[in-house]
Amino acid sequence: MKSYLPPEYIVERDEDKCIRCKVCVNQCTYETHSYDAEDDVIRSKDENCVNCQRCVTFCPTHAITIRENPTAYRENANMTSDVIKDIKKQAETGGIILTGMGCDRPLLTYWDRLLVNASQVTNPSIDPLREPMEIRTYLGMKPDALEMEYTNGDIELKTQLTPQLTLEVPIMFSAMSYGAISLNVHESLARAATKAGTYFNTGEGGLDPSLYKYGEHTIVQVASGRFGVHSKYLHAGAAVEIKIGQGAKPGIGGHLPGEKVTAEISRTRMIPLGTDALSPAPQHDIYSIEDLRQLIYALKEATNYEKPISVKIAAVHNAAAIASGIVRAGADIVAIDGVRGSTGAAPKIIRDNVGIPIELALASVDQRLRDEGIRNRASIVAAGGFRSSGDVLKAIALGADAVYIATAALVAIGCTVCQKCYTGKCPWGIATPDPWIGKRVNPDIASERLTNLLRGWSHEIKEMMGGMGVNSIESLRGNRLHLRGVGLTDTELRILGVKMAGD
Amino acid sequence: MAVQQTKTAGISQKFLANVTQEKGVWKVNAENMPYKELNALLRELDSLGAEQVALSNVYGQRYLGTDLKTKLKIDIYGTPGNDLASFMDGPSIEVHGNAQDCTGNTMNSGQVVIHGRAGDITGYAMRGGKVFIRDDVGYRVGIHMKEYMDNKPIMVVGGTAEDFLGEYMAGGILAVLGLTLKKGEQHRARYVGTGMHAGIIYVRGEIGNLGKEVKKVDVDEKDLVVIKGLVKEYCGYFGKDFDSVMKGKFFKIVPYSHRPYGRVYAY
Numbered sequence: 133m134k135s136y137l138p139p140e141y142i143v144e145r146d147e148d149k150c151i152r153c154k155v156c157v158n159q160c161t162y163e164t165h166s167y168d169a170e171d172d173v174i175r176s177k178d179e180n181c182v183n184c185q186r187c188v189t190f191c192p193t194h195a196i197t198i199r200e201n202p203t204a205y206r207e208n209a210n211m212t213s214d215v216i217k218d219i220k221k222q223a224e225t226g227g228i229i230l231t232g233m234g235c236d237r238p239l240l241t242y243w244d245r246l247l248v249n250a251s252q253v254t255n256p257s258i259d260p261l262r263e264p265m266e267i268r269t270y271l272g273m274k275p276d277a278l279e280m281e282y283t284n285g286d287i288e289l290k291t292q293l294t295p296q297l298t299l300e301v302p303i304m305f306s307a308m309s310y311g312a313i314s315l316n317v318h319e320s321l322a323r324a325a326t327k328a329g330t331y332f333n334t335g336e337g338g339l340d341p342s343l344y345k346y347g348e349h350t351i352v353q354v355a356s357g358r359f360g361v362h363s364k365y366l367h368a369g370a371a372v373e374i375k376i377g378q379g380a381k382p383g384i385g386g387h388l389p390g391e392k393v394t395a396e397i398s399r400t401r402m403i404p405l406g407t408d409a410l411s412p413a414p415q416h417d418i419y420s421i422e423d424l425r426q427l428i429y430a431l432k433e434a435t436n437y438e439k440p441i442s443v444k445i446a447a448v449h450n451a452a453a454i455a456s457g458i459v460r461a462g463a464d465i466v467a468i469d470g471v472r473g474s475t476g477a478a479p480k481i482i483r484d485n486v487g488i489p490i491e492l493a494l495a496s497v498d499q500r501l502r503d504e505g506i507r508n509r510a511s512i513v514a515a516g517g518f519r520s521s522g523d524v525l526k527a528i529a530l531g532a533d534a535v536y537i538a539t540a541a542l543v544a545i546g547c548t549v550c551q552k553c554y555t556g557k558c559p560w561g562i563a564t565p566d567p568w569i570g571k572r573v574n575p576d577i578a579s580e581r582l583t584n585l586l587r588g589w590s591h592e593i594k595e596m597m598g599g600m601g602v603n604s605i606e607s608l609r610g611n612r613l614h615l616r617g618v619g620l621t622d623t624e625l626r627i628l629g630v631k632m633a634g635d
Numbered sequence: 636m637a638v639q640q641t642k643t644a645g646i647s648q649k650f651l652a653n654v655t656q657e658k659g660v661w662k663v664n665a666e667n668m669p670y671k672e673l674n675a676l677l678r679e680l681d682s683l684g685a686e687q688v689a690l691s692n693v694y695g696q697r698y699l700g701t702d703l704k705t706k707l708k709i710d711i712y713g714t715p716g717n718d719l720a721s722f723m724d725g726p727s728i729e730v731h732g733n734a735q736d737c738t739g740n741t742m743n744s745g746q747v748v749i750h751g752r753a754g755d756i757t758g759y760a761m762r763g764g765k766v767f768i769r770d771d772v773g774y775r776v777g778i779h780m781k782e783y784m785d786n787k788p789i790m791v792v793g794g795t796a797e798d799f800l801g802e803y804m805a806g807g808i809l810a811v812l813g814l815t816l817k818k819g820e821q822h823r824a825r826y827v828g829t830g831m832h833a834g835i836i837y838v839r840g841e842i843g844n845l846g847k848e849v850k851k852v853d854v855d856e857k858d859l860v861v862i863k864g865l866v867k868e869y870c871g872y873f874g875k876d877f878d879s880v881m882k883g884k885f886f887k888i889v890p891y892s893h894r895p896y897g898r899v900y901a902y
Contacts, residue, residue, distance in 0.1 A: 227901030
């Protein structure tokens with residue numbers, strides 16, 4: 133069938149600048165560029181281009197420009213170009229439209245409507261360059277009360293504490309599975325987490341044994357497919373996360389297509405080569421909060437109560453009530469992933485239409501747990517589209533103990549958010565199961581870029597805290613008086629639990 | 636008294652009242668022991684190098700057999716609770732009674748033999764080891780069993796199963812012998828093998844309602860070798876007559892494709 137879809141992008145090459153070095157030809161995994169030896173010219177197939185900017189970045193003479201195809205359909209606020217193209221694509225294939233990364237619709241990003249306070253005159257601000265700033269965070273269940281014994285001036289803690297994760301910076305790397313991303317990216321995240329004193333999350337595709345040595349900074353995930361889950365894997369991590377849902381695709385399962393199940397990935401996931409790796413939508417042993425409790429304690433027993441257990445859900449309408457159930461079921465950490473959360477592959481219709489913004493879910497979950505007097509029984513980790521340290525700081529003021537970042541981490545190591553992760557051909561070597569393409573990520577460099585990002589963000593968090601007159605992140609946590617809203621309705625302000633700016 | 640102490644050396648004080656040792660078998664009276672304590676005791680016995688443990692008066696304690704490092708042999712008298720042998724890696728469990736739900740959840744290796752029936756989701760995501768059940772099982776049994784090279788889970792159900800048997804199965808062998816069915820009675824399970832994309836389900840007796848991703852085919856010589864081996868093992872555990880079991884008609888359920896949902900998406 134002839135495709136009616138126009139090329140999305142146009143590749144322009146400045147012939148005066150092009151030195152025929154063929155870097156673009158070699159770098160493009162979509163075979164956009166080819167060298168014509170007869171005419172000594174490089175030609176490009178526009179229809180293959182995904183605008184990942186790999187060739188643009190690596191062209192030594194800056195000869196390439198990628199432009200959006202200007203032969204757009206007639207402007208229409210409802211039947212936009214994207215809508216028309218999607219309909220045509222489905223008419224040609226009869227399939228579900230896949231996409232990658234997070235929702236790109238202009239859904240309200242409440243972080244942009246929240247502003248942070250600063251000290252002026254009274255309660256003077258603190259200079260983080262000269263004075264200590266405490267941003268260390270402990271994740272896990274906190275006891276209702278601490279019992280202590282004083283003997284000869286020494287204080288001894290009598291209360292038995294449950295296992296905690298120690299974060300030197302309240303930012304962790306969110307779940308991304310080996311298979312969706314390359315082994316080199318997993319290694320980069322593991323090494324960066326180790327260096328920065330935080331954690332990376334394996335996602336649901338298991339953990340390559342070569343990365344077990346970073347286990348003290350690893351959260352191992354258990355999802356419905358139970359890929360690569362066995363006793364050694366559970367013991368390898370510092371914490372275990374039960375994945376119920378994901379912000380990019382709440383309520384549906386995952387699906388790593390058979391062509392991505394290479395020899396290495398079949399080994400780590402422990403499934404036959406080339407079969408579809410199907411993660412069913414529900415975990416078949418969890419149909420209720422009681423069942424969830426059973427799995428939480430199955431994992432606590434399987435790890436001898438040595439590791440905190442996290443439960444990750446997508447931010448949905450009843451998130452507050454569900455989170456309450458999760459905490460009562462015995463989870464040490466509740467992770468909530470908002471509608472802007474990313475993915476390696478999801479149906480576009482679900483990514484863009486299902487779930488709620490993390491800001492609202494976070495505020496309502498924190499409030500609900502406080503109202504019920506159980507907020508201390510679990511830590512809250514917020515996820516889903518964190519773009520900067522400003523977002524992180526606001527999330528902590530709204531009630532998060534820490535946040536998960538994934539898109540930002542990938543952008544740090546090269547990702548340009550072209551949204552083609554599901555093809556497995558990521559020219560940046562990130563979202564690919566192909567070890568040959570994966571070599572484009574050098575873990576030495578990528579882990580340095582990641583630690584740099586975390587260092588930058590922690591400096592910024594300290595700067596903002598100092599400006600607020602706060603020297604410990606504990607004083608900021610859930611302290612919504614440090615936030616004010618702009619351009620929000622009364623209902624939005626009520627759910628967020630913040631006052632209007634000026635009030 | 637002194638003899639008693641040496642025989643239970645290394646066991647925590649709080650467990651001493653529940654434990655005795657006779658002829659190399661550690662006997663545990665599990666009455667009134669919450670599962671957390673019972674499992675802690677099993678870990679102690681495991682780390683002390685115990686080879687055989689007999690648990691009596693087991694009344695629904697969960698997670699028995701998890702997080703043990705050796706090939707401990709555990710006999711359970713009574714009714715173990717949910718998640719028996721979950722994430723189990725090595726031990727061998729014999730249940731003299733019925734098991735409840737989720738036996739062998741994500742089990743890696745080892746063996747479970749149940750002299751009775753087992754509940755729902757038995758063998759969920761099992762990736763190795765063997766589970767033998769004398770009688771029937773509940774719903775969603777063998778869901779997402781999967782194999783990788785030498786890791787191949789095997790489950791034999793002597794009786795019949797309920798709906799969603801072998802759903803999303805990604806490897807291993809699941810055999811249902813139908814010995815509890817009356818003459819002329821069919822297996823009742825519906826949606827058998829829905830989403831299945833690897834592995835084999837052997838069924839003795841008639842079964843009607845299959846998922847659309849699987850087909851029913853006759854067994855060949857190679858299958859019969861496997862089936863005979865499994866039936867022989869089953870009959871050995873439960874004292875059944877091999878020849879009369881083999882007289883029944885066997886067939887197998889296999890997936891059409893390793894990629895059942897390969898054409899659902901538009902790229």
